[in-house]
Amino acid sequence: MTILEQQDWQDTLDSFCHAAARQILAGISFAEFRLRTEGMLPVLLKTLDVPKSSQTTEMVRSMATQVALEIWNATPIPENRFRPRKQAKPERNAPCLCGSGKKSKQCCAAIDAPPLGISEEIMLTQVLAIMPAKKLAELPLLELHPESLALVASQWINEEQPKKAVALLEKLFVHIDQLDGRAELAADTLLNAYLEVNAPRKKQKFIDALKAAPDKALRSAGWQRQTTVHSDRGNYADAWIAFREAQRLTPNEPALSHLEVLVLLSEGRRSEAQARARFWAARLSRDPEYDHSDLIRLLHDLADGSDAGLLRTLPLGRGPQADLGEAISHWPAPACHYRLSGGAELTPKKDLSELELDWMELVEEGDLEIAILFLGEEPLAGQSFRILRDVSEMISALPENLPGSGDALSRQVLERGAALRQVVLSKLKALKKELPWGFLDNRPLLTLVSYCVEAFIVTRPTEMLDLMRWSVNVANPTDNTGLREVLIHALVATDLADEAIAIAARYPNDFASTEYGRVLAFFAAGRLDDAETALKAAAARSPKVWKMLHATNPKVPRFNPRGITIGGDDEAYDYRKNHLELWRSTGALKWGAAIKLPARPTAKLKTAPPVDNKQKPLF
Numbered sequence: 001m002t003i004l005e006q007q008d009w010q011d012t013l014d015s016f017c018h019a020a021a022r023q024i025l026a027g028i029s030f031a032e033f034r035l036r037t038e039g040m041l042p043v044l045l046k047t048l049d050v051p052k053s054s055q056t057t058e059m060v061r062s063m064a065t066q067v068a069l070e071i072w073n074a075t076p077i078p079e080n081r082f083r084p085r086k087q088a089k090p091e092r093n094a095p096c097l098c099g100s101g102k103k104s105k106q107c108c109a110a111i112d113a114p115p116l117g118i119s120e121e122i123m124l125t126q127v128l129a130i131m132p133a134k135k136l137a138e139l140p141l142l143e144l145h146p147e148s149l150a151l152v153a154s155q156w157i158n159e160e161q162p163k164k165a166v167a168l169l170e171k172l173f174v175h176i177d178q179l180d181g182r183a184e185l186a187a188d189t190l191l192n193a194y195l196e197v198n199a200p201r202k203k204q205k206f207i208d209a210l211k212a213a214p215d216k217a218l219r220s221a222g223w224q225r226q227t228t229v230h231s232d233r234g235n236y237a238d239a240w241i242a243f244r245e246a247q248r249l250t251p252n253e254p255a256l257s258h259l260e261v262l263v264l265l266s267e268g269r270r271s272e273a274q275a276r277a278r279f280w281a282a283r284l285s286r287d288p289e290y291d292h293s294d295l296i297r298l299l300h301d302l303a304d305g306s307d308a309g310l311l312r313t314l315p316l317g318r319g320p321q322a323d324l325g326e327a328i329s330h331w332p333a334p335a336c337h338y339r340l341s342g343g344a345e346l347t348p349k350k351d352l353s354e355l356e357l358d359w360m361e362l363v364e365e366g367d368l369e370i371a372i373l374f375l376g377e378e379p380l381a382g383q384s385f386r387i388l389r390d391v392s393e394m395i396s397a398l399p400e401n402l403p404g405s406g407d408a409l410s411r412q413v414l415e416r417g418a419a420l421r422q423v424v425l426s427k428l429k430a431l432k433k434e435l436p437w438g439f440l441d442n443r444p445l446l447t448l449v450s451y452c453v454e455a456f457i458v459t460r461p462t463e464m465l466d467l468m469r470w471s472v473n474v475a476n477p478t479d480n481t482g483l484r485e486v487l488i489h490a491l492v493a494t495d496l497a498d499e500a501i502a503i504a505a506r507y508p509n510d511f512a513s514t515e516y517g518r519v520l521a522f523f524a525a526g527r528l529d530d531a532e533t534a535l536k537a538a539a540a541r542s543p544k545v546w547k548m549l550h551a552t553n554p555k556v557p558r559f560n561p562r563g564i565t566i567g568g569d570d571e572a573y574d575y576r577k578n579h580l581e582l583w584r585s586t587g588a589l590k591w592g593a594a595i596k597l598p599a600r601p602t603a604k605l606k607t608a609p610p611v612d613n614k615q616k617p618l619f
C-alpha cells in the first residue's frame, strides 16, 4: 500500500471503529452488532479493493462475524471499569454466532479472514472520544492507556479545541511520577496543545518537568524537546548540550537519529547530516526487534537534500506546509480548463472561473489554513494559473517544516505551473501568441513565468533563457514582469551580445538595469563607440548605479517594501549585487572607468514605466 492508500484505509477503519464504539456503548446485543457490521462491511471491502465478484454472501457473512467479534472483544466498557465484555469464540461444533443454525466450523469459521489488528487501545480511543469532556475529567486517568488519551487529545486539537486537550493531559501529568515512556505521545500532544493555545512559558515549564521525571524515557523525551526548542531559536550550542543529555539517557532511542539529522540540517551542516543519516541507518537496520525501514527512508530523504526527498518527508510532519504538500499531491495531471477569448485573452471556463471566485473570496479573508483546506478539497485548483500564482506567493508565509521545505514546495508549485502552461497553450494553439498584460486573466500565467525564472535561473540556465525569450519576445512584449533585465544580462554572459542588443533596443529610455545592460551588450559585441554613448546616457540618467558599481564596500541601503526606487540607492545597490560580476568578468568595468563622464546629469529624468509583477503580498 502507498502512504495515501494506507491513509485511506486508516480513515475508513477509524470511522468504522467509531461507529462500532457508538453502537456497543449504546448497549446493543452482540447479535445485533454482528448484523450491523455486516451492513457496514462493503465500505471496508471497497477500501481494501476486494472486487465485487469475490464478495459472496458466505464470505461477507463470515467476515462480518469475525470482524464483529474482534471489535466487540476489544471495546472497553466504561461501566465495566474500562474492560471489554468479552464474547467467547464458539467451539468448532457449537452453533455459529451468525444465527444460521449451522455448526461454526461449517459456517463462518470455515472461511479464514485475517484479523484487522484492532487493539483495546484503538477502541479505548474511540470510546473516550464519544464520552463528554466533563465525564472524562472524572475518570481514573492513570488506569487508562496514555496513548489513547493522547489520541483523544489530538483529535480535540484538530477540532480546534486545544484547551480541552490541555485540561485533560495536564490532569494526566499531575501523576508524572507514576508515568513511563508509554506517556511520551501524551507528552508530545500536550506540547503541541500548548503551542496551539500560545502558552510558551507553560510549554517550557512542562519540558522542565519532563527533564526531571523519574522515568528515564520521559526524561530523555524532555531533553529531546528541549533540543528542538533551542534549535528552533538558532541556539545550537545549547541544542547540542540538550541532545547529548538525551543521548546519554537513552542511547538506543531511534527518534534520536531523526533529531540529530534535523539539528545538523538546520545548522546548515548538510554533509555531516548525511554522514550521520548513513550511520543511523546502518545501526537501525541491525535492530533485531523492530523494522525501522520507514525511519531509515526518512533519514535518507531528509539528508539527501533533493526536492523530491524533502517533499516525501513533508507529509510525515504536521502544520500548513505538510497539509499543502498533501493537497498538491492529490491534484490530477494538468489539463486545459481555459479558452482563448478574442484570440488573446486566457479565460477560465465556467467551472474554473467559479472556483477562482471562491478562492479569491478566501484569499480576501487571509486565512491560510482555510485556503490550504480548500486546495485539498478542490483538485481543480491545480488547473488554475491564478491559484498557482497565489499559492507560490503564500508559501513564504508558512512556517518551515524542515530546513528548505518551503523552497522545495515552492519549486513544486512552479513546476506545476510550467507543466500547466505547456498543456494549456498547446491545446489553445497559443504558444506563439501574445498574451497581452492588459487582460487581467493573462497576468497570473505571465507572473508565474517570472517566478519560475527566478527559481530556476541558476539550476537550469538554458531552459530559463528560452523561457525568458518567449516571455519577452512573444507572450509579454511590454515585459511588465521585468524579465528583460535578467534576459539581457544572461545573453551577454552566454556570448549572445547581438541578441541582447536587439532586445535592449526594444526598450528605449528604460530602467537603469536595461540602460546599463545595453552598455554591457555593446561592449561585449565589440561596438565600443556605441557602448560609450550608451554609458554616457546611462550615467546621466542613473548616476548612482555607476558610482555603486565602482564603490569598494557600499553600505546596504534601506529597501522600500513597495519596490525599487527609481534613481535611488536601493536601485543602484540591487544592480551592483546582481551584475557586478558580469561587469568585471567581461572587462567592461575597467574599460568604463577610463571614460570621462559628464559631472552632473544633463537632463531631468523621465520616469521609467512601472514594473507591476510584484503585487502586494496576499498573506
Ligand SMILES: [Zn+2]
Pocket (backbone or CB within 6 Å): 061, 062, 065, 096, 097, 098, 099, 100, 104, 107, 108, 109
Ligand atoms: Zn455463521
